[in-house]
Amino acid sequence: MDEQQLSPSSGPASIQEQHRQHIQPLGDWVRSHKNNGLRKADAGTTVTLMGWVQFRRDHGGLIFIDLRDRFGLTQVVFEPDTAPEAHERAHILRTEYVLAIRGTVRPRPEGMVNPNLETGEIEVVVSDWKLLNTSRTPPFLIEDRVEAADSLRLQHRYLDLRRPSVGRNLVLRSAAAKAVRDYLSDDGFLEVETPVLTKSTPEGARDFLVPSRLNQGQFFALPQSPQLFKQLLMMSGMDRYFQIVKCFRDEDLRADRQPEFTQIDIEMSFTTEEMVMAMAEGLMASVFKKTLGIDIPLPMPRMTYDEAMDKYGLDKPDLRFDLPLTDVTHVVRGSQFKVFAQAALVKGLRVPGGESMTRKEIDDLTEFVKIYGAKGLAWIKVRENEWQSPFAKFLSDEERAGLQAALNMQVGDLVFFQAGDADMVNTALGQLRNRLGEMLGLIDPDAFAFTWVTDFPLFEFDPEEKRWVARHHPFTSVQDAFASTMAADPGTAKARAYDMVLNGYEIGGGSIRNHTRPMQEAMFTALGFSQEQAEEEFGFLLEALDHGAPPHGGIAFGFDRIVMLLCKATSIRDVIAFPKTQKGSCPMTEAPSAVSARQLRDLGLKLRESAKA
């Protein structure tokens, strides 16, 4: 390391500028190996390697370079005795300089072998080399263990991606996409591209719009999913369709969302739920086998939506650990403890051996559940001959016995309770359960716990719009048993819908669709559409359904999420080459950006005053 390597990247680069004059064209040099390719058996071979200077070490008059590419590292040595001119020139080499070397492989001297490196038994003695490019000192080291600020990493994403762990995520992503395509192609699916410039539709999230210049005053929308197009492809007789496809949602970016994301989109004709689910299981098993070498046991477990909510409080339960919830509403109905007495739902969550939890820890968890609308968090510590609890004194003996039995409470346990409306109780305890799973180390970091969740409600009540909306989307078909009652009693109607859940994430969701015009019209009616509205927004779909649409259904997987889980990354940004920030912008290219007055005029647009700031 010399001082130059510590100077800020934005500073003057005079040494680099001097070094630039030594840059040579690649000419007819061709790599013979990648930097992970050489072994002891290659000793004596003449090789040509190319890559970046990961590290330079001067020792005993020799210059040692760790030469890096995305495949690995090779130690190369510049020796004055072997090639004096090459050695002399090598004094300019600095971190991240790019070079091509020619030399001879030799075993490393006794004691210098590096067992942690694929190429650790050899080094390459340089006979000739070319400087292919210089580099400023990078603003952060190109190593896994360096943690630079997110904003700096995204601004210099091309450097961030040189870090082995980040680059490896893209390699795994590419392999996963290939595995998906291989499996689906072998299974008779066609990959068909659907339009990116399409129509804005009212149901769903907010669309990104694209103003049309040829039709001023009109707009395309970027697709939130190719849902209607894939259904139209089934009506086109394509039989089986898939696409790995970019989708877009102009949402306020909370948590781990991106404005553009990638979906594995699948649709099948003449299908039932069982056929889609069997295909989807085979697909995921193949992806995990081909990328990680892991066997996913099939068939995957299944539970209904009601079971999931009852036992785990969430419709995407993390099954890597147990900690089930228990409904104790009936036990404490009419209790002296007012919070329980009249609550629509009271549930308990028993933490075996949780009695040692501190008051501070319980207080933190109480704050945590408040995020999900809970007012507090009731608890009982089960001790020898007594329950320690702020509220247990209000419980009758019968209630105590009832809880004990229902929850199978054992000495040393801690039991949490939540009471109130069902949505809040389930969400708060379901999230608490996930939090406890992590906090108590119950989660095997290498586990992949898949499950299906089935029999979803067809509708959910939108409190903002004060109406029933489709829980999945309005093209989902109702289960036969609810077909005649769904309009009058939307709350009880079940959908022919299924989600695939992995480690607490919904990674895929799908349904059997409405394939006849009357089925689709009934759905629009239940959603409160007038006939005119249905015609205006979805007339082309209704007309297509009226021209011999086959029964069809499918599924869509969140590809970013799946790759994140494959990579054991903690954010989808770690598996996207050039992600956006939480503000939906790109610090590297500085998109979005202002455009010229002429561009706006061509589109028939003006900025509002508020947008000119």
Add this chain to the structure above:
Amino acid sequence: MDEQQLSPSSGPASIQEQHRQHIQPLGDWVRSHKNNGLRKADAGTTVTLMGWVQFRRDHGGLIFIDLRDRFGLTQVVFEPDTAPEAHERAHILRTEYVLAIRGTVRPRPEGMVNPNLETGEIEVVVSDWKLLNTSRTPPFLIEDRVEAADSLRLQHRYLDLRRPSVGRNLVLRSAAAKAVRDYLSDDGFLEVETPVLTKSTPEGARDFLVPSRLNQGQFFALPQSPQLFKQLLMMSGMDRYFQIVKCFRDEDLRADRQPEFTQIDIEMSFTTEEMVMAMAEGLMASVFKKTLGIDIPLPMPRMTYDEAMDKYGLDKPDLRFDLPLTDVTHVVRGSQFKVFAQAALVKGLRVPGGESMTRKEIDDLTEFVKIYGAKGLAWIKVRENEWQSPFAKFLSDEERAGLQAALNMQVGDLVFFQAGDADMVNTALGQLRNRLGEMLGLIDPDAFAFTWVTDFPLFEFDPEEKRWVARHHPFTSVQDAFASTMAADPGTAKARAYDMVLNGYEIGGGSIRNHTRPMQEAMFTALGFSQEQAEEEFGFLLEALDHGAPPHGGIAFGFDRIVMLLCKATSIRDVIAFPKTQKGSCPMTEAPSAVSARQLRDLGLKLRESAKA
């Protein structure tokens, strides 16, 4: 056929509505075969088939249906003796109704075998069946030989795609994409997704813009290509990248263009032209082998840009036929024929045996070349002992002899001439050559004639902007020999660029890129950018180049065009599932469309008065 089948699709559908009550759910019925799957050896097997009614024929008390899916046709028979109830119900069946049948395979009776059908030796006798959907009478027949108007086909694209030839194009497209991915994955390329929401850049065609809601007044642009991102991936050490990716250009739609199109985008590190070209040849050979079973001879022929212009007048010569152009400028320099005397370029195109062409045909060709800026078209018919020609009388004996020799004119030939500035002469005669190739039947419809065109000019003069612009794009590297002169003499500078041409179409183009900051800065300077301008527009690229960019280069293929040629289609619209019209709109979904005032307000936008019409 009954009357119902001839009623307009928009009319009342009372019979269809009556039939709808017979629709049954799929239940547990599962297809056993596709409609191309059964053979004589399957006789006696019980099968379950699903599909559309292609054709119904009632004969001798039996009902025959040709059942269609995208794989083929199977004849199914409803017999009153075999299954009276199934036969009775089958009277409702009409064209494009969707059904599932169960029945038994049997050989067709002697004399009823259809050798043109894969399943022509068998039929299936129905034991039970389900009506899965009804259909209105389609507005055009679902057959290859029917030619409906484009607008009607696009409005009912889901019906158009049921026609075997159109559906087959999508099958071939999917297979071609798979072949591309298999080849490139095997060759060490990673598929990496690059952003769709990116930055508007000034060089190139007009961008589609996407207003940002979170950053009002700012805009994303849809990518015209992932050019900079793929270069950044090389700087990221990804080594070899590819992507089959949607790209966007907001151009006035002339000829056979689409606002969104698909590119096979490829980039390699530590590469030379030879390595990119060898990879690209292998890729195309693999695609043609895997989709059509055709062996493309490798290596492909090569010619320089200058050779292509000289001999064929175009930089994308159609080599399926000969008809070369010949430069005769020197022969007629100073001729009495004023049109030739002082023209910058005079070229002849000899049509062997063309002497029989009629005056009408020659007049039509004269009109044709006027499209390309020609004022007329000079010609000579070579007859025994005389030249028939409107202008030959102005030629001296020496000039006649010179032309005869230069063009190797033979009795029976027709020779066309064009004189003027080089661009016009080459374009007009090059296009005339293509026209003659078709008109004279010189083109083998099964031929695939590939060639490389190399050594392109780095710049071209833009008469509108009155400045030199990059012919490919400003990231293309100059050939070493012109590095020091390109700023002073842009017109002569040659690029490290190469195009792959197939049957007269440019199907791919690429280059070795500027990989150092000084190289890229020199290019911007030659293009007349100020340093500030370069920094503002491409600062992030210059900074990335300054952090150890490896030498890199690549190529991008027009995937739609390649698939069009594979399919022997005449328009890229025939190989795109849901194409836009020439007006850039979709007659099926009616995109683009008006959006709500609220959507515009959220984006900080107003429509100009002109756009409110």
